[in-house]
Amino acid sequence: MIRNTILILVLVFGCSPSAPPEIFPYNFVNAKEEKNGKILSNLELYAYEGEFDLEQLKRFVKKNSDRMDKMDRYNWYFIAIFNTKEKAKFPKAPLTAAYGLDDNTMKNIRVYYTYNRMNGFKEINI
Numbered sequence: 001m002i003r004n005t006i007l008i009l010v011l012v013f014g015c016s017p018s019a020p021p022e023i024f025p026y027n028f029v030n031a032k033e034e035k036n037g038k039i040l041s042n043l044e045l046y047a048y049e050g051e052f053d054l055e056q057l058k059r060f061v062k063k064n065s066d067r068m069d070k071m072d073r074y075n076w077y078f079i080a081i082f083n084t085k086e087k088a089k090f091p092k093a094p095l096t097a098a099y100g101l102d103d104n105t106m107k108n109i110r111v112y113y114t115y116n117r118m119n120g121f122k123e124i125n126i
Contacts, residue, residue: 024060025050026081029046029047030088030090031044039076040074040076041074041078042078044079046088047081047085048082052111068115075116076115077114078113080099080111080112081109081110082109087105111125
């Protein structure tokens with residue numbers, strides 16, 4: 001009986017609650033996977049109309065990069081955050097996720113993040 005009581009006390013008071021996951025304000029729109037030979041890329045589109053908090057944005061891309069690392073699947077990972085959901089579009093050159101040929105689409109990109117898992121290159125363009 002005493003042993004059960006001690007066990008219950010340890011379980012109730014000894015386990016610290018974990019912090020709830022951070023909820024980001026960026027609205028997921030769509031994702032696309034492209035393959036060229038052995039190179040596999042993933043591009044995710046988001047929409048956000050508010051003001052950016054740079055630290056929150058860094059946490060968001062880090063969380064997503066870590067998720068991609070755990071999947072151990074993609075060589076390249078891209079995030080594009082657009083003004084609105086309606087303006088979020090995939091590039092015409094999907095493998096490189098380059099929007100250079102899409103002037104009208106580029107005007108609506110607020111943030112562009114690139115992650116190359118092969119060499120660790122990461123870049124955020126705001």
